[in-house]
Amino acid sequence: MSNHDLDPRIPLELLDPGASDPGYWSRFRGRVVMDAAPELARRRRFAEVTISDLVLSWSRLLVPATVATAAAAALLLFFTPEEPASALMDVEELLLWETVEGDGEALPAVFPLGDDEAEFELFLVAVEGLQ
Amino acid sequence: MPGIVEFNAWKPSGVLMDEPSGIEDAELVRRARDGDRAAFGGLVERYSRAxxxxxxxxxxxxxxxxxxxxxxxxxxxxxxxxxxxxxxxAGWLMTIVRNRAKNLIRRESIRVMDIVPETAATDRPNPREQTETVRLRKLLTDAMETLSEVQREVVLLHDLEGWKHREIAERLDLPEGTVRSHLHFARKALRTTLAPLLDRESKDGNR
Structure with missing residues (x-):
């Protein structure tokens, strides 16, 4: 209370309930804090729940998401059809294939096996024939 | 709960927000938001009179x-x-106080101003003193009636609560010059209205 700078002094302290009752403001504070107890308790609960709730909400999201991802990966792994192995061709076959497919003509009927020289000659004849 | 504050060292009112020994309002508000009873109690203690x-x-x-x-x-x-x-x-709280007070007045628009009896005091004055206190308080209350609402706020916060001009200006959202002006005119009006009482008290004091 500082009304010392008033001249003449106005006795404003008469309006202060604490002036005539020293315990007034202490009781006032006690009453207010007591009346506020439910709201303070609610806020404390809310503050505590917020932290645990955060962890819980994370776990609620993360666990099913992880399980779903694992299941999807397993399904993909087991049910994806194998890619057909790429057909291997010899150089000669490739060359023939290119030539024949390119011109749309049929392959020579037979390449007899066993005689290398005869086979080679037949090959040349076939190639020449194609040309 | 962590962060419980010891408030015993605090001044009950008029604590500057930037006072080093005092915990700032912002910190108390933050703790009160989380339900810290001591922090809320600190705010009540600090601003109940205001x-x-x-x-x-x-x-x-x-x-x-x-x-x-x-x-x-x-x-x-x-x-x-x-x-x-x-x-x-503080300014935010005072706005709530003002609005709720105005709502109350609105609700009780027809009412008679009465003098409230003394609250439960531990050391009550004798009946004669009590009567005199009641009479003086009635005079003062009547004198306060001659002031505008903002003048009453300013003079009470300054002369009764000990708030500085700067604090009042900041908390009531008024320019400091306006606060000084309100205070000057409020005191002048009160002195004029209470002149007989003040003269008598002055003479009594000189005896």
């Missing part, structure tokens, strides 16, 4: 001012998340 003064400025009744101030603290706690500038909690 809240009462502002409420009294509007209601001009001690009983109503007490009810309004008490209620305003509870409302402030419920809405504390809406306090966007916790460092200016």
């Amino acid at each position: 809240a009462y003064s502002v409420a009294f400025s509007v209601t001009r009744s001690r009983e109503d001012a007490e009810d309004v101030a008490q209620e305003a603290f509870l409302v402030a706690l419920q809405r504390i998340d809406e306090c966007r500038r916790p460092s200016r909690f």
Whole structure:
């Protein structure tokens, strides 16, 4: 209370309930804090729940998401059809294939096996024939 | 709960926000938001008198001012998340107090100003002193009636609560010059109205 700078002094302290009752403001504070107890308790609960709730909400999201991802990966792994192995061709076959497919003509009927020289000659004849 | 504050060293009112020994309002507000009882109690302790003064400025009744101030603290706690500038909690609280006091007046628009009997004091004065106190208080209350609401707020917060011009300006959102001006005219008006009483007290004091 500082009304010392008033001249003449106005006795404003008469309006202060604490002036005539020293315990007034202490009781006032006690009453207010007591009346506020439910709201303070609610806020404390809310503050505590917020932290645990955060962890819980994370776990609620993360666990099913992880399980779903694992299941999807397993399904993909087991049910994806194998890619057909790429057909291997010899150089000669490739060359023939290119030539024949390119011109749309049929392959020579037979390449007899066993005689290398005869086979080679037949090959040349076939190639020449194609040309 | 961590962060419980020891408030015993605090001044009950008039604590500067930037006072090194005092915990700043913003910190108390933050803790009160989390339900810290001591922090909320600290805010009540710090601003109960000011809240009462502002409420009294509007209601001009001690009983109503007490009810309004008490209620305003509870409302402030419920809405504390809406306090966007916790460092200016006092100004925000005073707005709540003022609004609730005005609502009360509106609700009780037809009412008779009465003198409220003394509250339960541990050391009551004798009946003669009590009567004199009641009479003086009635004179003072009547004198306060001659002031505007803002003048009453300013003079009570400055001369009764000990708030500085700067603090009043900041917390009531008024220019400091306006605060000084209100204070000057409020004191002048009170002195004029209370002149007979003040003259008598002055003579009594000189004897």
